[in-house]
Amino acid sequence: MNRIRDLWKKETGNALVFVSIALMTLLAITGLVIDGGMVYKTKIHLQKVANAAVLSGAQELTNNQEKVEEVVYEALSKNDQDAVVENLEITMGEKVAVDLEVPLSLAFSKLFGKDQVMVKAHAAAELRTMGRAAGAAPLGIDESIPLEYYKEYELKVDQHDNDTGNFGVLALGGTGADTYEYNLRHGYQNEIAVGDILETQTGNIAGKTRTVIRERVNGCDENPRDVNVRDCSRVILIPVYEPIAYQGNQLKQVKIVGFAYFYITDPMDEHDTSIKGMFIERTGTGYEEPGALERGAFSIRLTE
Incomplete structure (x- = not known):
């Protein structure tokens, strides 16, 4: 015990x-x-x-x-x-x-x-209105043009392309036919954005254009036509611009205000001086920027 x-x-x-x-x-x-x-x-x-x-x-x-x-x-x-x-x-x-x-x-x-x-x-x-992107073609369209999607347009590329018309050839990354040809084939590798001031390209670059356009047309089958196909070489990103400087009747400088997508419908023959195609609505890998003009080119953003 x-x-x-x-x-x-x-x-x-x-x-x-x-x-x-x-x-x-x-x-x-x-x-x-x-x-x-x-x-x-x-x-x-x-x-x-x-x-x-x-x-x-x-x-x-x-x-x-x-x-x-x-x-x-x-x-x-x-x-x-x-x-x-x-x-x-x-x-x-x-x-x-x-x-x-x-x-x-x-x-x-x-x-x-x-x-x-x-x-x-x-x-x-x-979707957001695209206002900044890499890969643009060295071609532009005046902001004053009221685009009708899926209607045929012609983008002039002869020596008189940068007059007071609606389309212009842009000097992306420098002037010269070889630089233009590279950018038309591969897209300009650096970004351009709303507000950028760009020079225009002068001279006769129609020959360079025909070669590249044939390559792009041959690289994307149209049987049947589907403008929404991803990675189609017929689709090019086009800057939309505001004309800001002329020399005589020739456009010398533009300000980027937005982007558009252009679908090339036809190859160019030896006598063509215009790229035939239509503007389409499409998403791409660009980014939104405040004040960008909506012309059918959209970027994508996670919002939730």
Whole structure:
């Protein structure tokens, strides 16, 4: 009895209770960290998938709604086949938004009756008027022209191209026929933006133009014609300008006010001095800038 009284007074059994509680607490925290980490990792991945889906779909907002849906679901299939589309909102010419969810099996939380959780993500992408871009062709169109999309136009490129007409040949990165030819074939590699002042290109560059236009036409089949095909060499980015300086009747300087996309419809023969095609509405890899004039060239921006 005396020994029992001594053990009771020393309370040596309490240590075992405290250690047990501490271990249970540590186990619970570890389990929550593991489950929480799984949820966080899945959430980050699902958000990237949602972003990729709307960015891809937004490229077709100038095309048709069926194509937007097709591209969105194609992007989802490539990036996460388990993701479920809870909601898909499409406003043609403006915005595409998607809500995704995916079931995630939990580990530790199963001990408390929670087998899985639904991880969700939302993303939206909108069209913006393009005001800054690389890859522009060394051709321009006067801002005063009221463009009609999918109507045939002719961009003059003879030695009289920079008179008081509606189209002009631009000196992007320098003057000279070779520089012009390179920029027409590959696009000007540096960015130009709304507000930039550019010189015009003078001289006869019709021969250089014919060669490059034939290459671009031959590089993109038109059977059938589809102006929305990505990476079609017939499509060129055209700066829209405001004339600001003349010498006599020849335009010498312009200010960039926006961008347009031009689809080349016909090759040029040995006697042609104009590029035949039509202006189209299209998205590209440029960026928005305040004050840019809307002429059918759009950039894409994640907004949500």
